[in-house]
Amino acid sequence: MPSSDLERIAAIDNPYLLIRAATERLSAAQQEVTELSRMRRRVIQELHAQGISYAQIAEQAGLSRGRIHQIKHTGPAPEGAFLGTGTITLATPLKREANNARPVVAMEDVTAAKRLEDLARGFDLALNLEHVPLGGEIDLNRPNLIVICGPKLSPVMGALYESDPVLEWVKDGAWTLRDRRTGDSYRSGEDSDPARPVDYAYLGRLARPDGNGNLLVFTGIHPQGTLGVVDLLTSEIATLWGQVGENRFSTVVGVEYDPATGEPVRAELASPLYRHEET
Structure with missing residues (x-):
């Protein structure tokens, strides 16, 4: 904790305000410690991947080789930064219940959020x-934001998706995803004839409208696709992090699911993983 913060808190006369200020600063300090640990572990892994030995890293960093090994294998894994840093905000959409005006959250979105x-x-x-909220108004200009929502429920999200240089949402009878580069279209099996237990989902990191950062967004054409994205992230986040890091990207995820439960059976990339700085 910087001495200025310590001195400021120590100078608070009201004991209750002091307790509150100290608690808030400790929480912030813990987040800083976590992210510094993640950063340190990531840099060691990146240097070693470039062919630099742990002994060389230790010598240049002024640490022992044993300490470098310890750092590499302890602390939060670097790929967690794929989701964000510190405290993440996850937004899921409210929908209007079919039989009345009450706003509800789809059970699949609740499950996806919990996972x-x-x-x-x-x-x-x-x-x-x-x-x-109903109507789709949401402030996207915030750090560490993840939004599970498609263009149907939010014009704000629809405008954000339009900034993608490669993939687009198209309303062609049913919602589909289209790859502008290849011309491929991805239609849910639920909207096909005959119906199949297959769905597709968008996954990407896009620029905030204010240009001051990015946010992670994903959603299935149907709820099964959303669950499939979470399944893919759970199993392949390290690979995705290695491919795109914190940079902007987008891809289509193909999801096969159990027709009885809607649970994903297999989730994998159905389109190329597009790095936006390369498009």
């Missing part, structure tokens, strides 16, 4: 949940 929260906690990341 994503479990994944984040495994990387020592905190996660706060909120909802995209």
